[in-house]
Amino acid sequence: MKYLHIRNARLLDPQQGLDDVLDLYVAEGQIRAIGQKPAGGTIEETLDAQGQWLLPGLVDLSTYLNEPGYLQKGSIQTETRAAASAGFSHVCAQPLTKPVADSPAVIQLIQEKAATAGYARVLPLGALTQGLDGDQLANMVSLRNAGCRALSNARQPVKDSYVLRRLMEYAATYDILLFLSADDRALSASGVMHEGPTATRLGLAGIPETAETIALAQLLLLIEQTGVRAHISQISCARSLEMLADARARGLRVTADVALANLVFTAREVSGFDSRFHVQPPLRGEKDRQALLTAVNRGELAICSNHQPHEISAKKAPFADAAAGMSMYDCFMPLLLELVRKGELHLPAAISALCHQPAAVLGLEHGLVQGHRFSATLIDPQAVGGKILSRGSNLPLDHSELAGRVEATFVDGRMVYRRQPG
Structure with missing residues (x-):
């Protein structure tokens, strides 16, 4: 089994009482382990999320x-x-x-x-x-x-x-x-x-x-x-x-x-x-x-x-x-x-x-729980700036000086968005 390994992230899931810096392992669209790597299998990709938050x-x-x-x-x-x-x-x-x-x-x-x-x-x-x-x-x-x-x-x-x-x-x-x-x-x-x-x-x-x-x-x-x-x-x-x-x-x-x-x-x-x-x-x-x-x-x-x-x-x-x-x-x-x-x-x-x-x-099953489908977002709470991706021109303000930026978003284990540098 091949794993996506997200390390050093602050995992935040209030429904689970979870607020801790832990590693998380994903395979076949599911959360396979939180904390320790499961026995067997190999790490296919590692994301270093130092200083970032991972939440549902x-x-x-x-x-x-x-x-x-x-x-x-x-x-x-x-x-x-x-x-x-x-x-x-x-x-x-x-x-x-x-x-x-x-x-x-x-x-x-x-x-x-x-x-x-x-x-x-x-x-x-x-x-x-x-x-x-x-x-x-x-x-x-x-x-x-x-x-x-x-x-x-x-x-x-x-x-x-x-x-x-x-x-x-x-x-x-x-x-x-x-x-x-x-x-x-x-x-x-x-x-x-x-x-x-x-x-x-x-x-x-x-x-x-x-x-x-x-x-x-x-x-x-x-x-x-x-x-x-x-x-x-x-x-x-x-x-x-x-x-x-x-x-x-x-x-x-x-x-x-x-x-x-x-x-x-x-x-x-x-x-x-x-x-x-x-x-x-x-x-x-x-x-x-x-x-x-x-x-x-x-x-x-x-x-x-x-x-x-x-x-x-x-x-x-x-x-x-x-x-x-x-x-x-x-x-x-x-x-x-x-x-x-x-x-x-x-x-x-x-x-x-x-x-x-x-x-x-x-009626959706949702959360950072072992065995659940991995739908989550990775946030850098201190990062500033980001590209405008919506076609709408009616933003309420210039957000370029406000901190808080999404680095990646996952749906059922698949990374559907990752911020590009620049």
């Missing part, structure tokens, strides 16, 4: 790969390569494509292109409704059988509460996981940023917190009534956290995540009409940001990238008309580790929120 591969619960249909924004090849360079071994691709990912044929196309690209593993999210129009139910069972781990409407509105209830009842019948967004379009439709002092000063239409909390209340009541398994995507405000905690206390099968941007930035970033910070859900106030960080540190929220790459022209329009979204992969790791360095985010909680919690939501 990050799992992204929301990304937009744009293919098929929107190649000016990115492709499966460019965006999964960027995802791997950010440490993600698995990514959930939203169904906002052209054609929409509402049929087994489109799901198969996405899977084939992802396999050909060979970077991060793509877990397609099937469309919850036909064409994402929010009216007619998609063929949920066919999409699940085609390989969809969950179904999502990609933040597109569902027509009304009657349709939403029927969607949940059908999904509950077949135990299909739903990814749901809390957004009351009657309250948020004309808004482009958080409703507050900055929006008033800039004269921009605001999105109140109640657009999220009223919609979340409706979702939670229907989840309770139908018994469906549900994940709430991209929570943005403190009041929502209280509602989720109450729902869990009453036994509802509901999980949730927050986009990294909402942990890092606030509505004040919009000053100067900077369209890079036009995102959905909107960036909220500092009180909400701190509440979200606290929830992550308590293990109550997963973290997603909500990566949405756009071409230059999509962001050059006036703020209200610019496309919503940030290209996050090329700056994801340094932004995350900056929160850790500031003491706002605890490192074990960050790893759990990006590895174990998302894997549990999706």
Whole structure:
């Protein structure tokens, strides 16, 4: 048996209580030993990871790969390569494509292109409704059988509460996981940023917190009534956290995540009409940001990238008309580790929120455990700089001076990304 030997790495896996400098041995896609080399076999390759961290591969619960249909924004090849360079071994691709990912044929196309690209593993999210129009139910069972781990409407509105209830009842019948967004379009439709002092000063239409909390209340009541398994995507405000905690206390099968941007930035970033910070859900106030960080540190929220790459022209329009979204992969790791360095985010909680919690939501076996498939990322927490790999031009900032760089990413024992010098 031939081994990949990773030596002198700081192994970090809070679920296993693992935080130690150890050697790790991989063969045939599996972790064969941690610490001592197994008897027999030869070392085929050795990586010296002195000063670097090895942790389970990050799992992204929301990304937009744009293919098929929107190649000016990115492709499966460019965006999964960027995802791997950010440490993600698995990514959930939203169904906002052209054609929409509402049929087994489109799901198969996405899977084939992802396999050909060979970077991060793509877990397609099937469309919850036909064409994402929010009216007619998609063929949920066919999409699940085609390989969809969950179904999502990609933040597109569902027509009304009657349709939403029927969607949940059908999904509950077949135990299909739903990814749901809390957004009351009657309250948020004309808004482009958080409703507050900055929006008033800039004269921009605001999105109140109640657009999220009223919609979340409706979702939670229907989840309770139908018994469906549900994940709430991209929570943005403190009041929502209280509602989720109450729902869990009453036994509802509901999980949730927050986009990294909402942990890092606030509505004040919009000053100067900077369209890079036009995102959905909107960036909220500092009180909400701190509440979200606290929830992550308590293990109550997963973290997603909500990566949405756009071409230059999509962001050059006036703020209200610019496309919503940030290209996050090329700056994801340094932004995350900056929160850790500031003491706002605890490192074990960050790893759990990006590895174990998302894997549990999706039913994936994940972790640095002997016998498990080896999906992991190797990080140099002190290194600065890195190439821009996403096709998106809408990064939120110049990350070249922030420390934290992914050196390698592995999926099922295969190195799918390795940083090139220079």
